[in-house]
Amino acid sequence: MGLRTSPLLYLIALVLFLVSNACAPVGPISGAAPEAGDAQTIQNKGSDTIVNLALAWAEAYTAQYPEVRIAVTGGGSGTGIAALINGTVDIANASRAMKPEELERARANGVEPVEHVIAADAIAVVVHPSNPVDGLTIDQLSDIFTGQVTNWREVGGEDRPIVLLSRESNSGTHIYFLEEVVRKGEKGNQALFSPDTLLMPSSEGISYEVRQNPNAIGYDGLGYVTEDQKALAVAIRAGEAYALPTIATVKDGSYPIARSLYMYTNGQPMGVIEDYLHWILSDEGQDIVRELGFVPLR
């Protein structure tokens, strides 16, 4: 070293270091309390689309039934389903139905997944608020996300390059959008997202980039669309009515990119898990769905 540094400066350095460490973010874990003696703990994991909803449910439910503890984590639908297959969670959240090969693997592991539809969700296509484009057809969206259309001018916008944003491929939203929009819901269509698509690790990453980049186009669950993003109206094909994603248009079927949200349990749920799922489907549980911007089942 050859240098001598006074202890005071080391102290200052240490304080700065501790302060900088304190800024590190924490993961989306809530309601995860250590297991008390007679408390029942439900492990709930999966879709990042559902994670805020699941957290809100868990908070409201444990406030009413303090003897139940619910640990909610995100990570993506695939992550939740993998955890259910490995037997490490009680309820897996998924924004897509389980794939046949996942069911197969679950059964091979002695797990019998049971599907529960718990809410509906619209996938909103979002752009920067200054973008003059108001609506796109599914065909146009497909051309944009496969990389055939690369400038906003080609779909009636300004002369700007298009920056594609997507969730990571472990996201149920990614797979849903791929099948219903990029492949237009056609069986045998092998189209893929353009290799230039930015894969964002979180919904927050997408909304951040959309808010500050006028070139960007992304998609995410309706519950994640904030005031400072612009949701586009979508039509199935040119000439048909465009619909904005709202609870009403999802319920009457006029908004084309909508899907069910699922929870999976191992076998028919029993005991606390059954009570919890029952409560989720009650008016009280479904009111929370509406509050968070998702579409309630009734």
Next chain:
Amino acid sequence: MTFKQSPSHSRWSEFLIENLIRVSGFSAIFFVALIFIFLVREGAPAFWEVSPNNLFATRWYPIFDIYGTLPLILGSVAVTVGAVAIALPLGLATAIYIGEIAPRWVREILKPLIEVLAGIPSVVLGFLGMIAVAPLVRRYLGMPTGLTAFTGAVMLAYMALPTIISVAEDAIGAVPKAYRDGAYALGATHWQTIWRVVLPAARSGIIIAVMLGIGRAIGETMAVMMVTGNAARMPLGLDAFFKPVRTMTATIAAEMGEVAQGSTHYHILFAVGIILFVITFIINAVASIVIIRGGPRRGGRLMG
């Protein structure tokens, strides 16, 4: 208090301590070997489950069994090379300033501050990159998006800097004072002394600093995942550096949580880990060779 120790007691404790040290010394090697065996066991099946044509193709889309790893490897290379290209001149200049030019009190402030820099968690830097650096890159470089290899390289350079500075500064500090005195006696200026005498003499240490910086950069995950955009495109052409890339580390981190154990995708991610391990191993090996070769002959070619 005083202890009375019989000679046999002290011999016994010495034996114990010596062996403890020996065990901890060997355990490091043991663990590295275990990690490598584990990596190979989990990753090797990928090499016969997936045809080489697929494995070294240019498209990565694992949920449809498209496993081209080339964009990931080149993505890591692009970001790392960029990071070193930015960090090396900056780090070297800082090390020269601290070691040769700065007055003592400045040095005493700079040294601990640089050590603080090393302690900043990479998520914090990644967040900073996403919020502050990426919008600037988009606005002032006129790129479609600020989430690019260049942004990643800037953040990585920032992370590799403390390593490069402290190792290079140590190497400069280790150059005997007699060399400098000799240079001054021959009428060299301060700058000539630094450039023609001190730096060549510290050459091997500086190369090690660069190697360690590369090692730091290529293995970094979190910050890179947050600022490079993670698009698995081939980074070819001159402008590719200012476009999104997907690195090996970000791919493993983003996808490992999803895969079912034992699936092809799972094996592939470990295979990517093997590739990464081999690359860092080669870098470290080169650095060691430089140390062994350069060490005893430090300053052998002074005026070269």
